Amino acid sequence: MGISSNTLINMEKIRKEQGLTWLRMINMIKNNTMENKIRRSISFVAPTIIPLLFIILWELFARKVGNNAILPQVTTVAKHFININADVIGIGSIPKNILYSLVRVFIGYILAIIAGLPLGLLMGYSRRVKGALNLFISLFQPVPAIAWRPLVLGWFGVMSVATIFDLDYGPTYAIMDNFKLSMIFLIFLSAFFPIWGNTMFGVSNVQQVLVESALVLGASKKDIFFHVLLPGAGPNIVNGLKSGLTAAWSCLVAAEMLPGSMSGLGYLISHAYELARMDLIVAGIICIGVIGALFDGIYSRISDKYFSWQRLVR
Amino acid sequence: MNNIVFKLNNIGKVYNENEKNELTVIKNLNLEIKENEFLCIVGPSGCGKSTLLRILAGLELPTEGEIYYRGKVLRKPTKDIGMVFQNYSLMPWLTVEENIALGLKFQNMPKERQKERVNEYLEMIGLTKFRYSKPYELSGGMQQRVAIARSLANNPDVLLMDEPFGALDAYTRIQLQKELLRIWEKYKKTIVFITHSVDEAVYLADRIILMSRNQGAIEVDIQVDIPRIRDRANPRYAELNQHLLDALEELNKGQ
Numbered sequence: 001m002g003i004s005s006n007t008l009i010n011m012e013k014i015r016k017e018q019g020l021t022w023l024r025m026i027n028m029i030k031n032n033t034m035e036n037k038i039r040r041s042i043s044f045v046a047p048t049i050i051p052l053l054f055i056i057l058w059e060l061f062a063r064k065v066g067n068n069a070i071l072p073q074v075t076t077v078a079k080h081f082i083n084i085n086a087d088v089i090g091i092g093s094i095p096k097n098i099l100y101s102l103v104r105v106f107i108g109y110i111l112a113i114i115a116g117l118p119l120g121l122l123m124g125y126s127r128r129v130k131g132a133l134n135l136f137i138s139l140f141q142p143v144p145a146i147a148w149r150p151l152v153l154g155w156f157g158v159m160s161v162a163t164i165f166d167l168d169y170g171p172t173y174a175i176m177d178n179f180k181l182s183m184i185f186l187i188f189l190s191a192f193f194p195i196w197g198n199t200m201f202g203v204s205n206v207q208q209v210l211v212e213s214a215l216v217l218g219a220s221k222k223d224i225f226f227h228v229l230l231p232g233a234g235p236n237i238v239n240g241l242k243s244g245l246t247a248a249w250s251c252l253v254a255a256e257m258l259p260g261s262m263s264g265l266g267y268l269i270s271h272a273y274e275l276a277r278m279d280l281i282v283a284g285i286i287c288i289g290v291i292g293a294l295f296d297g298i299y300s301r302i303s304d305k306y307f308s309w310q311r312l313v314r
Numbered sequence: 315m316n317n318i319v320f321k322l323n324n325i326g327k328v329y330n331e332n333e334k335n336e337l338t339v340i341k342n343l344n345l346e347i348k349e350n351e352f353l354c355i356v357g358p359s360g361c362g363k364s365t366l367l368r369i370l371a372g373l374e375l376p377t378e379g380e381i382y383y384r385g386k387v388l389r390k391p392t393k394d395i396g397m398v399f400q401n402y403s404l405m406p407w408l409t410v411e412e413n414i415a416l417g418l419k420f421q422n423m424p425k426e427r428q429k430e431r432v433n434e435y436l437e438m439i440g441l442t443k444f445r446y447s448k449p450y451e452l453s454g455g456m457q458q459r460v461a462i463a464r465s466l467a468n469n470p471d472v473l474l475m476d477e478p479f480g481a482l483d484a485y486t487r488i489q490l491q492k493e494l495l496r497i498w499e500k501y502k503k504t505i506v507f508i509t510h511s512v513d514e515a516v517y518l519a520d521r522i523i524l525m526s527r528n529q530g531a532i533e534v535d536i537q538v539d540i541p542r543i544r545d546r547a548n549p550r551y552a553e554l555n556q557h558l559l560d561a562l563e564e565l566n567k568g569q
């Protein structure tokens with residue numbers, strides 16, 4: 001491979017402008033070669049092979065069984081995603097039900113972050129606060145959120161976002177009434193523990209030598225917290241946020257499947273079951289899976305982007 | 315101008331006091347460290363060298379006696395007493411330049427001046443090219459250079475070093491010893507340096523103290539008056555080296 005001196009000079013100029021080290025520059029050039037492009041597109045295609053095989057096997061079985069009430073064919077399920085805006089079994093379209101589920105999850109999840117993150121930070125930071133609260137909070141941790149449901153229903157009854165904000169009857173009320181406090185509380189509970197626990201673990205596991213090296217540089221308590229403990233715990237915090245969201249999502253679907261629910265993906269599945277609509281159940285399961293995987297993927301990207309240092313620290 | 319930087323009066327350190335595993339590491343230790351002194355501390359493993367250094371840093375309080383830093387009782391770490399740890403003490407999430415600027419940030423130095431200072435020290439350690447790298451992208455020797463630069467950028471009065479070159483290969487170690495002497499002469503710091511290596515102590519120090527595992531007692535306290543740059547082939551160098559090795563062996567026998 002021949003490179004003229006002109007190209008080299010130009011490269012050096014670009015390198016300086018971008019403030020790159022030579023090593024980085026060379027790596028960037030390497031990543032852009034044809035061979036690498038092919039390799040990258042292969043690595044892009046590879047993860048789809050097994051799902052494709054799975055779908056083919058599924059279709060073969062379904063044809064063999066020949067009974068939509070036991071195993072629906074791929075096409076019957078796919079129909080739901082093609083006519084995505086069609087009203088299914090009288091409870092609105094699939095996207096509408098997804099939206100209800102998502103809004104429920106996000107309300108509960110954000111409340112869990114608001115409570116779990118500061119509490120985890122504080123308990124990781126102060127041994128005294130941890131000593132005082134840890135046992136109490138840990139008692140609740142092993143209880144699955146769903147187990148609280150009867151109690152929570154008793155407390156909150158039919159209270160919803162619509163009733164607490166005292167909305168007038170009308171279309172807004174009808175929508176907001178879908179967000180029952182009881183359900184939001186369950187989501188809150190299931191997301192809280194992973195967020196709180198991972199944050200606390202992250203803070204209390206920051207290497208002591210890092211804290212001490214900041215202290216000898218003249219760090220105040222506030223500096224230690226914001227410039228050592230918080231970033232040091234970052235990977236664990238993101239991990240907690242990720243597990244919290246996954247937990248919230250699965251809890252929500254389970255909660256929506258219980259009697260008393262009127263919308264959402266979980267309700268869609270349980271209602272489809274009453275009507276023996278296997279195809280809809282499978283469509284619902286696919287939505288749950290895909291959305292859960294998306295949540296996971298977003299956080300994995302954040303981890304890779306901002307916390308690559310963690311895997312590589314020796 | 316032989317000002318006293320540290321004065322230790324009958325220092326004692328007991329770990330886990332009043333518990334089953336109580337351990338007296340240091341007892342009745344008296345020590346004075348002068349300004350601009352390059353003091354090396356040598357001693358068998360577990361004799362309390364790190365404990366002593368951590369007391370000097372204010373990271374650990376003595377359980378008995380008093381420690382004075384420039385005439386005042388030392389109670390907690392300060393930016394005037396810098397410390398370089400054995401390894402892995404850089405913030406892994408910060409780049410090299412952010413690590414060097416860390417102490418300056420704690421002091422709320424204006425961004426522009428931080429930048430100047432960081433550039434100066436990057437140049438000093440010869441890592442300007444690596445300013446945007448993260449610590450894990452650097453070799454052990456480079457990381458220690460950054461750790462030293464980070465301490466010095468803060469312009470401390472004293473620099474405490476706990477086996478800073480312990481994890482490095484022989485060649486890098488000798489390079490860094492030379493650099494450290496150059497820095498010490500340029501910036502006129504007081505340095506307290508712990509090492510396992512007698513050779514390293516003889517190469518670097520104005521004064522060497524040898525601690526024993528017998529409650530951290532100072533068994534040897536000598537001035538090294540071999541002119542710098544020291545030549546390892548110099549007979550006096552070899553002689554002192556041997557003398558200290560013998561003393562160390564004597565100590566280990568006594569255990």
Ligand SMILES: Nc1ncnc2c1ncn2[C@@H]1O[C@H](COP(=O)(O)OP(=O)(O)OP(=O)(O)O)[C@@H](O)[C@H]1O
Pocket residue numbers: 329330337339357358359360361362363364365366
């Ligand atoms: N935080 C602590 N709690 C209890 N014991 C400790 C603590 N730190 C050190 N020790 C004990 O004090 C003694 C001296 O430890 P120190 O680290 O000061 O030794 P050292 O001379 O630096 O050894 P080395 O050369 O191996 O680094 C050891 O017996 C050690 O087990």
Ligand SMILES: [Mg+2]
Pocket residue numbers: 363364365476
């Ligand atoms: Mg030690």
